[in-house]
Amino acid sequence: MSQKKIYEKDRLTAEERLEAVIRLEQPDRVPLSMMIYNYSPFHAKVKASDYVHKPSVYLKAIRQVYEDIGPWDIYYNINPVSKLTYSFVMMMRLLYPGDDLPENVMTQIEEFEYMQPEDYDQILQMKSNLANNVFRARMLPRFCKETEGLGPIRLRSKLALGFLKQGLFWIRDQRWWREQGLVIQIGYQAEMPIDMFSMARTVIPFSMDLFQRPEKIREAAMKLSPSFADWSIRIARYTRIPRVQCYCHRTSNNFISPRQFEELAFPSMEEIVCRIIDAGITPILHCDGDWMKNLKVLRRLPAKKIILQLDGLTDIFRAKDEIGDHMCLFGDVPAEKLVMGSPQEVDEYCHRLITEVGRGGGFILAAGCEIPYNAKSENLRAMVQSVYKYGYY
Amino acid sequence: MDRLVKFREIFLAFRIDSIDTEIEDLLQTGLSSPELLQACQKCMEEIGKKFEEGAYFLPELVMAGEMFKKVSARLRPHISPGSEEVAGKIVLGTPKGDLHSLGKDIFGMLAEASGFVVHNLGVDVAPETFVEKLKETGAPILGMSALITTAFDPMQEVVRLLEEEGIRERTYVIIGGGVTTKDMVGRLKVDAQTWDAYEGLRIVQSFMDEKEETK
Numbered sequence: 001m002s003q004k005k006i007y008e009k010d011r012l013t014a015e016e017r018l019e020a021v022i023r024l025e026q027p028d029r030v031p032l033s034m035m036i037y038n039y040s041p042f043h044a045k046v047k048a049s050d051y052v053h054k055p056s057v058y059l060k061a062i063r064q065v066y067e068d069i070g071p072w073d074i075y076y077n078i079n080p081v082s083k084l085t086y087s088f089v090m091m092m093r094l095l096y097p098g099d100d101l102p103e104n105v106m107t108q109i110e111e112f113e114y115m116q117p118e119d120y121d122q123i124l125q126m127k128s129n130l131a132n133n134v135f136r137a138r139m140l141p142r143f144c145k146e147t148e149g150l151g152p153i154r155l156r157s158k159l160a161l162g163f164l165k166q167g168l169f170w171i172r173d174q175r176w177w178r179e180q181g182l183v184i185q186i187g188y189q190a191e192m193p194i195d196m197f198s199m200a201r202t203v204i205p206f207s208m209d210l211f212q213r214p215e216k217i218r219e220a221a222m223k224l225s226p227s228f229a230d231w232s233i234r235i236a237r238y239t240r241i242p243r244v245q246c247y248c249h250r251t252s253n254n255f256i257s258p259r260q261f262e263e264l265a266f267p268s269m270e271e272i273v274c275r276i277i278d279a280g281i282t283p284i285l286h287c288d289g290d291w292m293k294n295l296k297v298l299r300r301l302p303a304k305k306i307i308l309q310l311d312g313l314t315d316i317f318r319a320k321d322e323i324g325d326h327m328c329l330f331g332d333v334p335a336e337k338l339v340m341g342s343p344q345e346v347d348e349y350c351h352r353l354i355t356e357v358g359r360g361g362g363f364i365l366a367a368g369c370e371i372p373y374n375a376k377s378e379n380l381r382a383m384v385q386s387v388y389k390y391g392y393y
Numbered sequence: 394m395d396r397l398v399k400f401r402e403i404f405l406a407f408r409i410d411s412i413d414t415e416i417e418d419l420l421q422t423g424l425s426s427p428e429l430l431q432a433c434q435k436c437m438e439e440i441g442k443k444f445e446e447g448a449y450f451l452p453e454l455v456m457a458g459e460m461f462k463k464v465s466a467r468l469r470p471h472i473s474p475g476s477e478e479v480a481g482k483i484v485l486g487t488p489k490g491d492l493h494s495l496g497k498d499i500f501g502m503l504a505e506a507s508g509f510v511v512h513n514l515g516v517d518v519a520p521e522t523f524v525e526k527l528k529e530t531g532a533p534i535l536g537m538s539a540l541i542t543t544a545f546d547p548m549q550e551v552v553r554l555l556e557e558e559g560i561r562e563r564t565y566v567i568i569g570g571g572v573t574t575k576d577m578v579g580r581l582k583v584d585a586q587t588w589d590a591y592e593g594l595r596i597v598q599s600f601m602d603e604k605e606e607t608k
Binding site for chain 1 (some may be wrong): 407409449450451452453455456459490491492493495541542543545546571572573574576577580588
């Protein structure tokens, strides 16, 4: 653990600060996490296609942002040096600049229906201890160009190599951030089972599934859960970062009803989250969309063990009252403010977040989801400075 | 009408597999296509109200939309062009640089079900294309949806082009999508913003009411 302090007047290291807010304790200062993955190539003026393909360009760009705009506490490590591995964990078709898109645009997702209703049945027939990885590997050739035409053995070898490449790169990348005194946010990350089904089926067929085969959705997600959790724990231990980021892109109230969340999605979420916590690892629930009506159900998860990331569509100020005594809240400076607002607006919003959501601890200041590629650097500086100006307890 | 009781039950229970047979049966009994389509639109309104009240969520809207599409595809060829009341025309799309389509498609489906003619231009639409389509169709409403901030500059450019072409005054502009905020109404000089497809429908309906009043 790095003993280096981020600011002179800090009493805790970044790691101690993060651990304290997860336990809902009041640390010395509000910690800050900056998700600069999409923003960095445009700030550093490197070609986006080079940034996603050449690790050395990635490292140069992302470090330059820290040197120009930092410091902050938590390195939000979305650094997919292996596109194949990134596809495996996110289970979405990724469109990369230079490959599928023009050279200087940000990475995007192309959503299309690659999973069929009978795939739920196939999942139910799998062995539980392997189901998550077997299912993902089986689906990959349907949406990921890098695996097209590969037989099962070559596919597995390619995936293993991808994980090795990614792991080695993470270790190399993290060393530098630790030397700066930062704590690394993510030891492993993956799309949660039901969210993955929604992406893989796409919204219209998945909405129909919710009416026509709800039990199968629930059971298939439950079947994937133990191996999802076990694999996450294994990788987090390998990377030595005791946090797993679980993406819940499609289980907000914008996509499914609170009842569907409770009956179909929550059981697998609970299984995964509890297993991860039992292994001494912190789950980070990346909850895009409006989660307000799901918060009561989330309270059934263990207290003071989870980070809840909100993206601006959930009212984080109300969430503080609803669940702030149960989970550490993370967010949520809106992307729109960072792109179109002024430094004063960003400063005011961060001040409000720190005062209201940061009250008593249990809060990490961050953008709502990612920092957009076209955010203004002066707005990011205002965000960074806000924890120094207002964040000390 | 008694003959429509079962149709309503099927529609409001989202029994999509039974809707085709029910339509055929009703047509056999002599019910006209416009009457059936109207019944379908009433069901859509009921579902929309439940969505507004917070009793229904996206899956119900999607199911209703899919059922409406089925009914509409079966009946529309039998309805003479120009006989249906048109609620208004909308040009719709996701601006250049953004490839997301879901939000605008759901809004478009709801608007169609409410009698609007929707010109859906798809995703990654250039600012000039929006303006050309507005001029070509004479549509008084433009809807642009975005999930990433890449779309902000093109949205701004569309508004600028509308002014340059002298059609901003006659065009209501509504933006939507997860990344947009109410603050953008002022910043981009558009008329409205929403995160909710049904609220979007209410807004475009209010635009049309306003247009009627100022006639």
